[in-house]
Amino acid sequence: MPINFIYPEFEIVRDESQCIRCRACERQCANEVHGYDSERNAMESDELKCVNCHRCVLLCPTRALKIIRTDHTFRENANWNEDAIKEIYMQAGSGGVLLSSMGNPKNYPVYWDKILINASQVTNPPIDPLREPMETKTFLGKKPEKIGRSDDGTLKVNTSPQLELELPVMFSAMSYGSISYNAHESMARAAQSLGTYYNTGEGGLHEDFYKYGKNTIVQVASGRFGVYLDYLNAGAAIEIKMGQGAKPGIGGHLPGAKIVGDIAKTRMIPEGSDAISPAPHHDIYSIEDLRQLVYSLKEATQNKKPVIVKVAAVHNIAAIASGIARSGADIIAIDGFRGGTGAAPTRIRDNVGIPIELALASVDTRLRDEGIRSSVSLVAGGSIRNSADVVKAIALGADAVYIATGAMLALGCHLCRNCQSGKCNWGIATQRPDLVKRLNPELGHQRLINLLNAWKHEIKEMMGGMGINSIEALKGNRLMLRGVGLNEKELEILGIMHAGD
Amino acid sequence: MLKREGEVRIPSGCAVAGLFSKDGKSISGETIIRAMTVMHDRSNGLGGGFAGYGIYPQYKDYYAFHVFYESASAREECEKYINEMYEVINLSKIPVKKSPKITNEPLIWRYFISPDHNRLRDSQLDEKEYVVRTVVHINTQMDGAYVFSSGKNMGVFKAVGFPEDVGEFYRLDEYEGYSWTAHGRYPTNTPGWWGGAHPFAMLDYSIVHNGEISSYDANRRYIEMFGYKCTLLTDTEVITYIIDYLVRRTGLTLEETASVIAAPFWSTIEGRSEGERERLTYLRNTFSSLLITGPFSILLGFDGGMMALNDRLKLRSMVVGEKDDMVYIASEECALRVMEPSIERVWAPKGGEPVIVRLNRKNGDS
Numbered sequence: 001m002p003i004n005f006i007y008p009e010f011e012i013v014r015d016e017s018q019c020i021r022c023r024a025c026e027r028q029c030a031n032e033v034h035g036y037d038s039e040r041n042a043m044e045s046d047e048l049k050c051v052n053c054h055r056c057v058l059l060c061p062t063r064a065l066k067i068i069r070t071d072h073t074f075r076e077n078a079n080w081n082e083d084a085i086k087e088i089y090m091q092a093g094s095g096g097v098l099l100s101s102m103g104n105p106k107n108y109p110v111y112w113d114k115i116l117i118n119a120s121q122v123t124n125p126p127i128d129p130l131r132e133p134m135e136t137k138t139f140l141g142k143k144p145e146k147i148g149r150s151d152d153g154t155l156k157v158n159t160s161p162q163l164e165l166e167l168p169v170m171f172s173a174m175s176y177g178s179i180s181y182n183a184h185e186s187m188a189r190a191a192q193s194l195g196t197y198y199n200t201g202e203g204g205l206h207e208d209f210y211k212y213g214k215n216t217i218v219q220v221a222s223g224r225f226g227v228y229l230d231y232l233n234a235g236a237a238i239e240i241k242m243g244q245g246a247k248p249g250i251g252g253h254l255p256g257a258k259i260v261g262d263i264a265k266t267r268m269i270p271e272g273s274d275a276i277s278p279a280p281h282h283d284i285y286s287i288e289d290l291r292q293l294v295y296s297l298k299e300a301t302q303n304k305k306p307v308i309v310k311v312a313a314v315h316n317i318a319a320i321a322s323g324i325a326r327s328g329a330d331i332i333a334i335d336g337f338r339g340g341t342g343a344a345p346t347r348i349r350d351n352v353g354i355p356i357e358l359a360l361a362s363v364d365t366r367l368r369d370e371g372i373r374s375s376v377s378l379v380a381g382g383s384i385r386n387s388a389d390v391v392k393a394i395a396l397g398a399d400a401v402y403i404a405t406g407a408m409l410a411l412g413c414h415l416c417r418n419c420q421s422g423k424c425n426w427g428i429a430t431q432r433p434d435l436v437k438r439l440n441p442e443l444g445h446q447r448l449i450n451l452l453n454a455w456k457h458e459i460k461e462m463m464g465g466m467g468i469n470s471i472e473a474l475k476g477n478r479l480m481l482r483g484v485g486l487n488e489k490e491l492e493i494l495g496i497m498h499a500g501d
Numbered sequence: 502m503l504k505r506e507g508e509v510r511i512p513s514g515c516a517v518a519g520l521f522s523k524d525g526k527s528i529s530g531e532t533i534i535r536a537m538t539v540m541h542d543r544s545n546g547l548g549g550g551f552a553g554y555g556i557y558p559q560y561k562d563y564y565a566f567h568v569f570y571e572s573a574s575a576r577e578e579c580e581k582y583i584n585e586m587y588e589v590i591n592l593s594k595i596p597v598k599k600s601p602k603i604t605n606e607p608l609i610w611r612y613f614i615s616p617d618h619n620r621l622r623d624s625q626l627d628e629k630e631y632v633v634r635t636v637v638h639i640n641t642q643m644d645g646a647y648v649f650s651s652g653k654n655m656g657v658f659k660a661v662g663f664p665e666d667v668g669e670f671y672r673l674d675e676y677e678g679y680s681w682t683a684h685g686r687y688p689t690n691t692p693g694w695w696g697g698a699h700p701f702a703m704l705d706y707s708i709v710h711n712g713e714i715s716s717y718d719a720n721r722r723y724i725e726m727f728g729y730k731c732t733l734l735t736d737t738e739v740i741t742y743i744i745d746y747l748v749r750r751t752g753l754t755l756e757e758t759a760s761v762i763a764a765p766f767w768s769t770i771e772g773r774s775e776g777e778r779e780r781l782t783y784l785r786n787t788f789s790s791l792l793i794t795g796p797f798s799i800l801l802g803f804d805g806g807m808m809a810l811n812d813r814l815k816l817r818s819m820v821v822g823e824k825d826d827m828v829y830i831a832s833e834e835c836a837l838r839v840m841e842p843s844i845e846r847v848w849a850p851k852g853g854e855p856v857i858v859r860l861n862r863k864n865g866d867s
């Protein structure tokens with residue numbers, strides 16, 4: 001047998017004095033880490049299979065388990081670190097492209113953490129959200145360029161179709177197939193209850209979820225899975241997915257093993273066939289082609305739905321966004337390089353794209369410089385982690401944000417980054433019925449509601465502190481931000497001053 | 502060295518006052534100075550100013566430019582430009598009364614002018630836009646020249662000092678108008694620059710403002726898309742541009758403008774009748790970036806009228822009183838009573854509810 005060069009990353013520490021051999025860990029672990037040796041009446045572990053998802057740890061009735069990072073090391077090397085070495089071993093063993101999941105975990109600067117928020121002192125009063133109204137309602141969509149009046153002088157309502165959000169946070173696209181039915185149900189019900197939107201992703205819309213259409217954004221991606229007239233008309237808005245922050249420039253691949261039952265039906269492809277989304281839309285090779293798709297979709301839906309164009313944050317994002325703004329799109333969603341994914345080539349996830357903070361700031365600035373900022377709304381995604389990130393994104397210029405990784409964490413995800421295996425122990429990124437049923441949508445949707453209600457409270461507190469009682473007065477209000485530890489160029493791109501200045 | 506207004510954003514507290522004769526009676530500037538005297542403690546001597554309407558009846562068809570110059574050469578350069586762009590009917594120094602309380606004065610000149618016909622035609626702009634662009638050109642491109650008043654039959658007078666001293670300095674008791682506004686400033690820094698005092702004016706719109714708006718940068722970055730350039734970084738400047746944009750360029754009424762900048766809360770809008778709900782939602786959504794939050798009380802003077810408006814939470818004091826055809830507005834009631842001791846009906850308008858007064862007689866060119 002050839003030597004396996006990979007040493008387990010984690011060690012499973014089992015407190016034998018606590019363990020009651022109930023074998024819950026064995027039943028819970030889809031990765032088959034745990035086993036039972038009846039001769040010794042002892043639990044055993046195959047640590048090589050462990051992904052550190054905490055399922056066994058949290059389900060162990062006696063808290064006998066913990067997972068620790070192994071202290072077994074390679075000889076220290078600042079250049080050839082552990083990941084670099086292991087990846088060589090893996091590729092030398094398999095000859096394949098390395099796959100990963102979720103967002104870029106590498107140590108790039110997180111600009112959110114280098115931006116600070118203002119508060120009022122003396123010269124104007126902070127506003128207490130417990131005593132005064134504090135408004136977070138947001139409309140997304142193109143604003144009219146000119147007002148019109150009827151003969152009697154009353155204003156004509158000439159607004160294009162809009163999305164109305166009670167809180168400027170939406171659930172970002174994750175397809176049915178990449179995540180489970182129960183995960184989708186949780187988001188759909190939460191979006192309805194919160195007065196916001198969730199996004200179907202590129203896998204079509206399960207027939208059970210058409211009833212949440214008023215709170216659904218239906219996505220049209222390069223594979224066009226599940227796209228037909230009723231689907232387009234089912235949602236409140238249509239999103240054209242041009243790219244994704246986790247893997248700009250490439251398409252997607254949902255393996256045939258996951259194309260089972262309702263997923264095949266919803267995607268409108270045969271069971272067991274691979275669902276491959278091409279890297280480009282093959283009807284969009286340039287901006288003028290995008291314009292045609294935007295208007296085709298509008299025509300198909302009687303101009304009643306705003307059209308979102310989602311792009312990955314790449315180097316030339318400001319010019320790209322400017323082009324999209326002139327292509328008839330109502331909303332541009334920009335996805336930063338830390339955005340999550342159910343599967344991406346590791347090299348792409350970790351090396352392609354730019355941070356959302358810089359992309360957002362430069363797009364907002366460019367659209368204002370060109371005087372077209374009101375003809376389009378901006379949605380920022382690609383690692384919004386908490387309410388402070390939301391406030392900072394809006395102050396940089398976003399109308400709203402997309403969250404996905406955060407929403408999955410709320411549903412139980414532990415960021416083990418093995419979605420591609422399909423063996424998600426938390427019932428999220430899996431289609432195995434025994435695993436899917438671990439995610440209870442009744443509890444799941446309530447956790448999402450809790451999360452966003454908590455964020456809403458925090459956003460109101462921060463707004464009140466700044467003396468702002470309506471979210472629109474925060475939008476693009478960069479004077480409310482200061483940078484710490486940023487260089488001149490970074491401050492210039494972000495359009496903010498340094499703390500103390 | 503301290504940074505000058507425009508290089509740094511300087512918050513300030515303030516006093517405002519206004520008076521208006523609906524019958525268009527001519528009232529001397531002395532009354533409004535009295536109002537500011539009793540509110541002395543609301544200013545700190547770092548800025549005061551006035552705007553009077555109907556004060557130049559003999560030149561009512563001409564734009565009256567009031568200009569600060571820091572040097573004779575700045576004046577020379579600016580006058581060359583004005584001569585190119587306009588027909589100059591009259592020019593003079595603005596008469597002042599020297600006083601130890603007002604120092605470091607720049608050169609202060611006044612021009613009655615009308616756009617050069619050919620240039621105006623070639624510009625393909627309407628007359629007002631033409632004037633706006635030349636004012637912006639002077640204020641942003643010419644070092645040491647600053648146009649601080651540019652309307653017809655109205656004028657702004659401002660300086661660094663306490664407002665009552667500024668009023669005396671400009672000899673406002675010698676002017677008569679149907680409408681006056683005044684401002685005393687309490688900045689938290691020492692800019693020492695006359696251009697930074699209030700009122701801030703563009704064409705016949707003049708604004709005096711008390712407050713520090715928290716929406717400032719959201720408003721500024723939005724309005725700058727339409728060719729405005731906020732050079733002073735003051736609230737007053739951006740509010741003036743917002744009103745100019747909404748009223749003159751977009752065609753909203755003053756009432757609609759108030760529903761944009763001090764929009765009713767969504768919860769209030771929901772309680773309105775369907776048509777009204779639709780209208781208010783439309784205004785709020787369409788012009789969402791022009792919502793002004795944070796404390797403010799503003800007095801907007803314009804040709805033939807005046808509007809007083811508080812922020813929607815009424816975080817700044819403002820009271821209104823009436824007597825016959827006169828309307829008085831001020832930060833404090835004492836100022837109303839010193840302007841009109843037998844004042845009737847004094848009330849505090851609600852936050853976000855505009856008080857708009859206009860001349861009774863239809864007097865198109867007053």
